[in-house]
Amino acid sequence: MNAELVIFFKALADANRLKMVGLLAQRDYSVEELAALLNLRPPTISHHLSKLAEAGLVSARAEGYYSIYQLNKAALETTARGLFSNEQMNSTTEDVDLDAYDRKVLADFSLPDGRLSGIPSQRRKLEVILHHVVKSFKPGVIYSEKQVNQALARFHADTATLRRELVGYGLMKRETGGRAYWIERVPG
Amino acid sequence: MNAELVIFFKALADANRLKMVGLLAQRDYSVEELAALLNLRPPTISHHLSKLAEAGLVSARAEGYYSIYQLNKAALETTARGLFSNEQMNSTTEDVDLDAYDRKVLADFSLPDGRLSGIPSQRRKLEVILHHVVKSFKPGVIYSEKQVNQALARFHADTATLRRELVGYGLMKRETGGRAYWIERVPG
DNA sequence: AATTTAATTAGATGTTTATCTAAATAAATT
DNA sequence: AATTTATTTAGATAAACATCTAATTAAATT
Numbered sequence: 001m002n003a004e005l006v007i008f009f010k011a012l013a014d015a016n017r018l019k020m021v022g023l024l025a026q027r028d029y030s031v032e033e034l035a036a037l038l039n040l041r042p043p044t045i046s047h048h049l050s051k052l053a054e055a056g057l058v059s060a061r062a063e064g065y066y067s068i069y070q071l072n073k074a075a076l077e078t079t080a081r082g083l084f085s086n087e088q089m090n091s092t093t094e095d096v097d098l099d100a101y102d103r104k105v106l107a108d109f110s111l112p113d114g115r116l117s118g119i120p121s122q123r124r125k126l127e128v129i130l131h132h133v134v135k136s137f138k139p140g141v142i143y144s145e146k147q148v149n150q151a152l153a154r155f156h157a158d159t160a161t162l163r164r165e166l167v168g169y170g171l172m173k174r175e176t177g178g179r180a181y182w183i184e185r186v187p188g
Numbered sequence: 189m190n191a192e193l194v195i196f197f198k199a200l201a202d203a204n205r206l207k208m209v210g211l212l213a214q215r216d217y218s219v220e221e222l223a224a225l226l227n228l229r230p231p232t233i234s235h236h237l238s239k240l241a242e243a244g245l246v247s248a249r250a251e252g253y254y255s256i257y258q259l260n261k262a263a264l265e266t267t268a269r270g271l272f273s274n275e276q277m278n279s280t281t282e283d284v285d286l287d288a289y290d291r292k293v294l295a296d297f298s299l300p301d302g303r304l305s306g307i308p309s310q311r312r313k314l315e316v317i318l319h320h321v322v323k324s325f326k327p328g329v330i331y332s333e334k335q336v337n338q339a340l341a342r343f344h345a346d347t348a349t350l351r352r353e354l355v356g357y358g359l360m361k362r363e364t365g366g367r368a369y370w371i372e373r374v375p376g
Numbered sequence: 377a378a379t380t381t382a383a384t385t386a387g388a389t390g391t392t393t394a395t396c397t398a399a400a401t402a403a404a405t406t
Numbered sequence: 407a408a409t410t411t412a413t414t415t416a417g418a419t420a421a422a423c424a425t426c427t428a429a430t431t432a433a434a435t436t
Contacts, residue, residue: 006203013201014394015194022280031413033312036289044395046414065403065412080272084264092210101224121435122381124221202424219383232425234384253382253433309405310411 002092008079011055016040017048024058024071031067102128116156119165126165133162134171134183143181148172190280196267199243204228205236212246212259219255290316304344307353315357321350322359322371331369336360 012018016038023029023037031049035042049069052058056075060067082088105128111117116133120126136151137143143151145163152159163181166172174181200206204226211217211225219237223230237257240246244263248255270276293316299305304321308314324339325331331339333351340347351369354360362369 002203002206005206006201009197009201013194013197015190018190018193018280019284022277023284025277033289036292037284041396067413076272084268089210089213092206096207096211096225098225100227101221104224229426255383
């Protein structure tokens with residue numbers, strides 16, 4: 001989950017909290033002092049500090065009835081260093097369903113009976129559709145043009161276009177003479 | 189000003205925008221694709237992308253009626269590198285009035301005529317008051333205890349406490365015998 | 377030329393958030 | 407023990423924001 005990351009960025013996504021971090025980078029401060037320096041009431045400072053603390057950026061120690069806050073420089077540097085690492089980047093997309101777009105395109109072009117309502121003209125969408133229809137063919141098997149058309153006709157009447165695009169996008173191979181068709185790899 | 193920094197952090201302070209950055213780190217995407225992947229409507233994606241663009245994190249190129257967005261990796265790395273540098277830290281506190289706390293303490297303990305309403309018991313506040321009253325003395329001049337008391341009496345009746353604390357905090361020097369008092373440096 | 381498609385802008389809505397005052401808590405000074 | 411002082415919590419309010427639908431713009435396909 002990237003919840004922690006969001007908390008981190010949210011904590012710093014405020015002008016007054018950034019000022020606090022800048023001040024605490026110099027020395028420790030009490031709530032009262034920060035309130036005076038930023039011209040805010042103490043409860044507001046408390047609120048901001050709790051957000052910074054939630055992100056692990058600051059911590060407090062009690063001194064009498066003062067709460068003295070300090071910047072967690074170590075934590076800050078550690079976090080900052082890995083912020084835009086590949087690991088971090090990948091973690092943000094962990095719970096993204098990468099097939100959602102393909103499913104949507106397929107749904108948009110599919111009729112209830114599974115046939116295609118049309119053949120998309122946009123490259124990206126056409127690819128999605130082609131990857132779908134190519135699943136009808138078994139890798140390694142040699143098909144005649146007639147057999148190919150028969151299979152494609154289950155999706156759309158314009159079998160010629162589908163067949164041509166399949167070959168054009170490299171999803172289906174064709175013997176130079178045009179007699180034999182086959183696919184090479186197991187589709188995802 | 190730290191306005192740019194705030195814009196940067198605000199841009200990343202949202203789970204969906206972080207996901208978008210993560211996706212765009214892999215390859216370019218159109219608005220439509222991002223909308224499908226994140227299960228949001230295209231206008232929402234447009235809104236998010238405009239925030240990311242405002243922060244300089246992404247840019248768009250037109251391809252037909254598509255807007256293909258890409259991550260500005262160079263800008264991202266440059267910004268990320270300097271995020272918590274000393275320069276950046278200091279810049280956030282540029283427009284903070286560092287004397288505001290001292291002024292507040294002084295105001296809290298000052299009567300309309302300039303005398304003190306009391307002597308604070310808190311270290312930090314006492315220091316502020318002492319730094320204020322010590323301005324009555326000229327560096328280099330030798331004062332008798334009587335002269336010191338006279339000057340301090342203009343602030344508060346308890347001259348003994350003020351005198352003792354001034355010496356205790358090192359703001360005023362005293363000859364071992366207790367006869368001569370002076371200050372060494374020009375106070376701020 | 378008419379239609380379709382993708383993106384953006386405008387406007388509406390519900391949620392989050394920054395800030396304040398007032399009340400509650402807790403520790404120190406008198 | 408009573409009072410003062412600093413912080414935090416609770417509750418209120420206004421501004422900011424994420425999201426949606428509807429309308430507009432602009433480009434491609436038919």
